[in-house]
Amino acid sequence: MSNLTYLFMAFAFIWIGALAYLIRLSGLRKQLEERIDRLQDRLEKKELHNG
Amino acid sequence: MKRNSHMIFPVLAMIAMVVALAGALLIAPTERAMGDVQRIFYFHLGSAGAAFVAFTCVFIASIGFIVRRETVWDNLALAAAEVGVLFTTFVLVSGPLWARPIWGKWWVWDPRLTTTLMLWFLYTGYLVLRQTIPGYRGAMAAAVFAILAYVDVPVVYFSVRWWRGIHPQVLSGGGGGLDPRMIPPLLVSVAAFQLLSGVLIRERFNLANATDSVDRITVALEDLDHE
Numbered sequence: 001m002s003n004l005t006y007l008f009m010a011f012a013f014i015w016i017g018a019l020a021y022l023i024r025l026s027g028l029r030k031q032l033e034e035r036i037d038r039l040q041d042r043l044e045k046k047e048l049h050n051g
Numbered sequence: 052m053k054r055n056s057h058m059i060f061p062v063l064a065m066i067a068m069v070v071a072l073a074g075a076l077l078i079a080p081t082e083r084a085m086g087d088v089q090r091i092f093y094f095h096l097g098s099a100g101a102a103f104v105a106f107t108c109v110f111i112a113s114i115g116f117i118v119r120r121e122t123v124w125d126n127l128a129l130a131a132a133e134v135g136v137l138f139t140t141f142v143l144v145s146g147p148l149w150a151r152p153i154w155g156k157w158w159v160w161d162p163r164l165t166t167t168l169m170l171w172f173l174y175t176g177y178l179v180l181r182q183t184i185p186g187y188r189g190a191m192a193a194a195v196f197a198i199l200a201y202v203d204v205p206v207v208y209f210s211v212r213w214w215r216g217i218h219p220q221v222l223s224g225g226g227g228g229l230d231p232r233m234i235p236p237l238l239v240s241v242a243a244f245q246l247l248s249g250v251l252i253r254e255r256f257n258l259a260n261a262t263d264s265v266d267r268i269t270v271a272l273e274d275l276d277h278e
Contacts, residue, residue: 029254
């Protein structure tokens with residue numbers, strides 16, 4: 001392998017790793033935000049129902 | 052608007068990373084002996100700096116948790132530990148990719164390399180500990196473990212001074228023979244990695260806080276069910 005191949009592999013690993021982690025965090029955050037919204041709706045309805 | 056403002060720092064971090072990449076590939080001079088592969092140095096050192104700061108954050112947050120007993124400190128320690136492990140992984144992958152064409156070997160049991168691998172295992176162990184023991188007990192055990200594990204951070208930094216190895220001394224030897232033209236792209240790279248690390252810690256911290264909110268609302272719902 002040439003020097004440039006090692007250089008490319010190192011840069012690609014870091015870029016892909018950082019992007020994949022950021023995208024995963026962003027996806028999980030969206031899922032949790034939706035879940036919190038749903039749970040809060042349920043909580044408000046239950047509180048109203050229980051008086 | 053609020054959800055869009057959330058993207059400002061990740062976008063800034065990505066722009067900084069592109070600038071750092073341009074600096075390493077286009078502005079930094081080609082090192083005479085090693086050639087282009089030496090450009091790995093800019094991201095290798097940037098990753099190492101980001102990992103050190105992240106683990107320092109784990110150390111401070113762990114002390115904060117032990118003193119204040121507030122979940123927010125534990126969440127910060129968890130977030131910083133995960134990001135620190137990510138950047139240490141970058142160091143441990145980019146290092147051998149640089150070493151192979153220069154030293155002729157992927158890995159050498161050099162003090163700097165060995166202590167860095169230990170650092171990765173210590174903080175991966177911290178994350179496993181967090182997963183294994185749930186609740187307050189787990190958080191407290193992890194905080195104590197993180198404070199003890201931090202001892203390895205200065206050991207990694209000073210290992211090139213304390214023991215003879217083949218890893219070069221870059222920052223600890225009064226410039227270490229670094230070409231002055233390499234310093235601006237190196238500083239840009241280090242700054243970009245610190246920004247990226249900060250963004251990732253913030254995202255992970257928000258995620259941990261959101262998980263706590265889900266747990267709190269679930270408990271409140273269960274309490275209402277029992278009434």
